[in-house]
Amino acid sequence: MRCASSSAHGFPFPSHAQPTPHQIFHLPLNASQQDIKRRYYDLVRVYHPDSPACRALSSADRTVRFQAIVSAYDQLTGKTPSLGSRGYPDFGVYAEELAKRQRARERARMYRQRQYTNPPRYEWESNADDRWKDRMILTFGVVALAFGLVPGFFLLPYQLHIRDI
Numbered sequence: 001m002r003c004a005s006s007s008a009h010g011f012p013f014p015s016h017a018q019p020t021p022h023q024i025f026h027l028p029l030n031a032s033q034q035d036i037k038r039r040y041y042d043l044v045r046v047y048h049p050d051s052p053a054c055r056a057l058s059s060a061d062r063t064v065r066f067q068a069i070v071s072a073y074d075q076l077t078g079k080t081p082s083l084g085s086r087g088y089p090d091f092g093v094y095a096e097e098l099a100k101r102q103r104a105r106e107r108a109r110m111y112r113q114r115q116y117t118n119p120p121r122y123e124w125e126s127n128a129d130d131r132w133k134d135r136m137i138l139t140f141g142v143v144a145l146a147f148g149l150v151p152g153f154f155l156l157p158y159q160l161h162i163r164d165i
Contacts, residue, residue, distance in 0.1 A: 011043055013065055021072035033077065040073045 014023045022029055025039045046053050047069055049062040057065075074080045 011039070011046065013047065013068075019068075021075045024068060024072040025076065031076075036073070036076045040069070043069050 011026050022031075025031075025036065025043065027035060027039055031039075044066075045051065047062070047065045048054065049059065049066055054062050054065075071080070
């Protein structure tokens, strides 16, 4: 009887903890989409939980292996981004630029956080009892306006009347 863990079918499942999609599929990095699809069908035929070749494994192991194959297929076909060594998506040639931008965002966030946690140099203290100051400013403004405009209204007609006489 064949077992899914044996290499009788030619594609043994990787034994280490986190295999890459290419290790699961036993394909080179430059494999074509047709090769990936063909190998996916071969692996599903062997590692499907209902497959007779997989009956010797426990139900949990069958499910985990099948899910790993489906996830690897999604990554290889581009349906989901592949995960890098840190568990984040691996963006290939753009990874360096994305890391640089992420560091810049982190520095900006730290600067903003530091800016708001430091106390300001001068404290503006105001409360509801400062209404008298507002009233004084308005009163002085109205008085200054009155002293500036009233003489013009009263003296101009008087000067015109004197000139006419």
